[in-house]
Amino acid sequence: MKFATAILFSASLVASAAAHGWVGTLTVGGKAYKGNKPVEETPKGAPSVVRQIANNLPVKDLTSNEIICGRDAKPAALSATAAAGDKILLDWNSAKPDGNWFHDVGPMLTYLASCGSASCAQFDATKAKWFKIAEQGQDATGKWAQAKLDDGTPASVTLPANLKPGNYLLRHELVALHTAQSPGGAEFYPSCSQITVTGSGTGAPAASELVTFPGAYKPATPGILVDVYNMRRKYQFPGPPVAAFVSGGAPPKATASAEDSTTTTAAATSSKRPTTTRAATTTTTRAATTTTTRAATTTTTRAAITTTTRAATTTSRVAATTSTHAAAPPSVSSAPPKTCKGKRSRRSRSRAVEDVPAAVEEIPAPFAEIPAGARRRHMHRVVPRSL
Numbered sequence: 001m002k003f004a005t006a007i008l009f010s011a012s013l014v015a016s017a018a019a020h021g022w023v024g025t026l027t028v029g030g031k032a033y034k035g036n037k038p039v040e041e042t043p044k045g046a047p048s049v050v051r052q053i054a055n056n057l058p059v060k061d062l063t064s065n066e067i068i069c070g071r072d073a074k075p076a077a078l079s080a081t082a083a084a085g086d087k088i089l090l091d092w093n094s095a096k097p098d099g100n101w102f103h104d105v106g107p108m109l110t111y112l113a114s115c116g117s118a119s120c121a122q123f124d125a126t127k128a129k130w131f132k133i134a135e136q137g138q139d140a141t142g143k144w145a146q147a148k149l150d151d152g153t154p155a156s157v158t159l160p161a162n163l164k165p166g167n168y169l170l171r172h173e174l175v176a177l178h179t180a181q182s183p184g185g186a187e188f189y190p191s192c193s194q195i196t197v198t199g200s201g202t203g204a205p206a207a208s209e210l211v212t213f214p215g216a217y218k219p220a221t222p223g224i225l226v227d228v229y230n231m232r233r234k235y236q237f238p239g240p241p242v243a244a245f246v247s248g249g250a251p252p253k254a255t256a257s258a259e260d261s262t263t264t265t266a267a268a269t270s271s272k273r274p275t276t277t278r279a280a281t282t283t284t285t286r287a288a289t290t291t292t293t294r295a296a297t298t299t300t301t302r303a304a305i306t307t308t309t310r311a312a313t314t315t316s317r318v319a320a321t322t323s324t325h326a327a328a329p330p331s332v333s334s335a336p337p338k339t340c341k342g343k344r345s346r347r348s349r350s351r352a353v354e355d356v357p358a359a360v361e362e363i364p365a366p367f368a369e370i371p372a373g374a375r376r377r378h379m380h381r382v383v384p385r386s387l
């Protein structure tokens, strides 16, 4: 209850905060294509290659179609022409004074899906079968790829050199992890651009490397449920591994039919990742979907996850009424975390300390130490959940 009160209190203090972002420019083959601001700011966007989103709040519901291309994204009118092997630059913008993206904790992932023989302008993204072509996490100093957008550097993705020509949706995704220590805390910002790839390549993913959205991510997926401020191992990316053909490798042997995307994803994952990963996923998923409280648990791990789940349930119930965000990470840093506006807030720091369940540190997520000073938190504007 104390937790809920704190959230309500802060919601009244922060009536509005800086909005989130969109892909403002996509550059490929020396040509820059403008993306439109969200519909709520630019109701009549100019013809573009970037699918326009309705507003720039984060996507948090992994079962919603908004996880595909962003909040209520609509097909774009145009397609950008790209040669296989081309570098694509995506400049993410926001309403921040300097115009740059502002979250700095979390990875960037890039997927492609074939639109088939028709133009992507006619393609229904709910039918898309996605394969991953890139994933970018932290550099050697612990700086996240996403933090470079904050500096004004566009994201850079290289199309596979041997990619089969055709029409593709390019799904570029930012995952902000500053509150990801609780289920439902991660924020997703997918953006889809329509491209026509030229060349004579034959590279294509195996059926076992394809995933669907929604479906590829679950609230307890490692890399989505993760306390980035207490990582003990290297960050583990969500979703399937990068398709083997991207680096010229042979596709993994298919062990499941392409129709069964859940099995396919699990098979693809296990081929590259240790079996402990799957065990952890199973455990966390079970905990996350259980509504009854387990009285006795056999391991600290499960107890920790159950505690976290319960906390998260409270959070989302509160969030439904106030449209604010989950708790800040447990703060042990001497520097208070920043708000979305980039201002440091003493209040958010003290609240963070009392709100976060202590057991959260026990989550067996992928971990490597990153500087404590890199923490940030923020609040979002109040907008009806039904958008």
Ligand SMILES: [Cu+2]
Pocket: 020, 058, 103, 176, 187, 378
């Ligand atoms: Cu945010």
